[in-house]
Every structure is written in structure tokens, then in C-alpha cells.
Amino acid sequence: DTAVSQTPKYLVTQMGNDKSIKCEQNLGHDTMYWYKQDSKKFLKIMFSYNNKELIINETVPNRFSPKSPDKAHLNLHINSLELGDSAVYFCASSPGLADPLGTQYFGPGTRLTVL
Amino acid sequence: AQKVTQAQTEISVVEKEDVTLDCVYETRDTTYYLFWYKQPPSGELVFLIRRNSFDEQNEISGRYSWNFQKSTSSFNFTITASQVVDSAVYFCALSVYGGATNKLIFGTGTLLAVQP
Numbered sequence: 001d002t003a004v005s006q007t008p009k010y011l012v013t014q015m016g017n018d019k020s021i022k023c024e025q026n027l028g029h030d031t032m033y034w035y036k037q038d039s040k041k042f043l044k045i046m047f048s049y050n051n052k053e054l055i056i057n058e059t060v061p062n063r064f065s066p067k068s069p070d071k072a073h074l075n076l077h078i079n080s081l082e083l084g085d086s087a088v089y090f091c092a093s094s095p096g097l098a099d100p101l102g103t104q105y106f107g108p109g110t111r112l113t114v115l
Numbered sequence: 116a117q118k119v120t121q122a123q124t125e126i127s128v129v130e131k132e133d134v135t136l137d138c139v140y141e142t143r144d145t146t147y148y149l150f151w152y153k154q155p156p157s158g159e160l161v162f163l164i165r166r167n168s169f170d171e172q173n174e175i176s177g178r179y180s181w182n183f184q185k186s187t188s189s190f191n192f193t194i195t196a197s198q199v200v201d202s203a204v205y206f207c208a209l210s211v212y213g214g215a216t217n218k219l220i221f222g223t224g225t226l227l228a229v230q231p
Contacts, residue, residue: 031216043221055216101148101210101217106160
């Protein structure tokens with residue numbers, strides 16, 4: 001009964017490849033997010049979606065394409081992976097408009113290593 | 116501009132000591148929330164507390180307490196009688212409205228090492 005789950009937990013790939021990370025939440029939330037944590041542990045928002053609609057896109061390269069098939073899922077596809085994409089990617093969810101500044105609950109993270 | 120500053124990069128204490136983690140924030144918004152998250156060595160981000168900008172009451176939860184002072188734009192976190200299990204990176208974050216959703220602006224984190 002994990003609240004926010006991500007797959008895979010670890011991803012090791014070669015430069016230039018395309019990869020996807022999947023996220024699912026069972027909290028009944030309307031809003032989902034992707035955050036990136038770099039090697040210095042700094043966390044920064046990448047995207048947010050509310051009810052399948054893209055709301056925040058924080059100047060992320062267009063090699064990153066989020067997709068929300070429904071409000072419980074938010075996937076992240078990355079094209080032409082670069083060394084600098086190596087990081088931990090966290091998915092999160094929050095209630096949405098019912099509580100616009102509501103608590104965000106995070107998934108366990110996906111550690112992406114680009115060789 | 117919105118910003119969160121955690122000036123303490125690393126803190127090392129001996130078990131049973133009290134420790135305070137500092138957090139200073141900047142925002143021009145009048146409505147905002149402040150958060151603390153814990154990231155243990157296993158890597159997940161664990162929510163600890165949320166405090167809204169209109170509620171300056173201090174909060175205590177077991178060995179944890181939080182002191183919110185709008186006058187100094189600070190939201191400090193104290194662990195009383197620290198334990199080895201408290202060893203983690205602690206993040207302070209500011210939630211600001213970003214359209215139909217919010218976004219968390221994180222500080223750089225404080226690594227707390229509790230020695231036995």
C-alpha cells in the first residue's frame with residue numbers, strides 16, 4: 001500500500017539512449033510533480049501536473065518529456081541521455097486545488113546513472 | 116525572489132545532545148507554507164511538518180520541535196536528546212503558489228550526524 005511508487009529504483013544506461021521512469025500514486029491526489037536531486041543533494045522542481053494538465057515547466061531541456069495518462073500516473077521520458085542527467089529523480093503528489101499549498105508526498109526516488 | 120537558506124552544511128553531535136537546524140526563507144508572498152523533510156541514508160524523502168504563514172505557534176512532536184518566527188523569516192528545527200537514527204539530511208522548504216499547483220523551493224540541506 002505504498003502511497004507514491006516509482007519504477008525503476010535504479011537505472012544505468014549509456015549516453016545517447018532514451019529511458020523512461022514511471023510514477024504512480026494511490027493517495028487520490030490531483031497534482032503530481034517531478035523533482036531532480038543532483039550529486040550535491042540539491043532538489044529542484046522540474047514539472048508539475050494538475051489533473052493531467054502541465055502546469056509548471058521549470059526551463060527543463062525538451063529532451064525531458066513528462067506524460068500523465070491519468071491523474072494517478074506521471075511518467076518521465078528522457079531522450080538522448082547526457083552525462084549531466086545523472087541524478088536522483090523524485091516523483092511527488094499533493095492534493096491539488098482542494099489544498100493548493102498542500103503537503104507533497106514523495107516517492108522513493110530513481111537513481112539514474114548515465115555512462 | 117523566493118529562497119531558502121540552510122547555512123549549516125553539516126552538524127555532528129553525540130547521542131543525547133540537543134541540536135538545532137537553522138532555516139531562513141525569503142518570499143514576498145503573504146500566503147505560503149514552510150516544510151521540513153528528512154532524507155535518511157536510504158534516500159527517501161520523509162515529510163516531517165508543514166506550517167502556514169499565518170500560524171506562528173511553535174510545535175512539538177515528541178523529541179522534535181519547530182520555532183517559526185516571521186519577524187526574522189526563520190523556521191528552525193530542534194531535536195532534543197538526539198539519537199543515531201536521527202542521522203540524515205534535513206531539508207527546509209518553502210511552498211509558493213505556482214498556478215493550479217504549488218512548488219517546493221528547497222534549501223541545500225543540513226547533514227546531521229549523530230555519533231553513538
